[in-house]
Amino acid sequence: MGATKTDEYTESQILVATLAKAIGHPARVAIIEYLMKVDSCICGDIVDVLPLAQPTVSRHLKELKNAGLIRGNVIGNSICYCIDKNAVDTLQTYFAGLIHTISIKDKTCC
Amino acid sequence: MGATKTDEYTESQILVATLAKAIGHPARVAIIEYLMKVDSCICGDIVDVLPLAQPTVSRHLKELKNAGLIRGNVIGNSICYCIDKNAVDTLQTYFAGLIHTISIKDKTCC
């Protein structure tokens, strides 16, 4: 197989999984962090920061975009990428909710 | 290929990617949520909640465990699983940091 049974889960579960999966690669974490480091958005030079060939970086960017974590605006012959705050908010809120639930539950058994 | 160039990234990037990757599947999100829903830890019956065969669930649990997101304590002939709060904290803190950085940066370009 190798194909996930997506029909069997809730929208929310699939959304969280999709966003998390997009971040689930160090190159994409590095891309996100680079987008954070520079002011506002960044056009070009993402390739120069990563230890990967240009087509590979392009593919990682595409996956981040498909998952909704970044947006890309065409500016002339280059593309301006920036993070989609909503997507990060979704993840942050989700994990904050988990932590809150953990905190109010009895956890003495482990 | 298919193998990630892990040598080229920081410890932090690999940690975040590893944790995020572990959550990057709806079945594992469902497992996490089930562990949250019940009080404290849960022994057994995770298999009954998922639309997957027992060995497949076992494999997902193993991956969550390898990533450090859950712990498993052997209790008799069953295993008591619970979430590792530290791992969730790591993710929550990370995304909160991202959001903070996004908020203080100029984002007028996109």
Next chain:
DNA sequence: TTTTAATATAGCAATATTACGATAAAGGTT
């Protein structure tokens, strides 16, 4: 001790992911 219950592992097949080089596409520049 035999059986039952719970979980893990082995082995397999299908699909997905990662990565590269080569090439295409599309917009500037000269």
Next chain:
DNA sequence: AACCTTTATCGTAATATTGCTATATTAAAA
């Protein structure tokens, strides 16, 4: 127009992931 720069796509190969059935393991229960 000819060229350069930037990014995307194609084609390919290697590896990883997902999921199953069958089987092993381990411990409690009968």
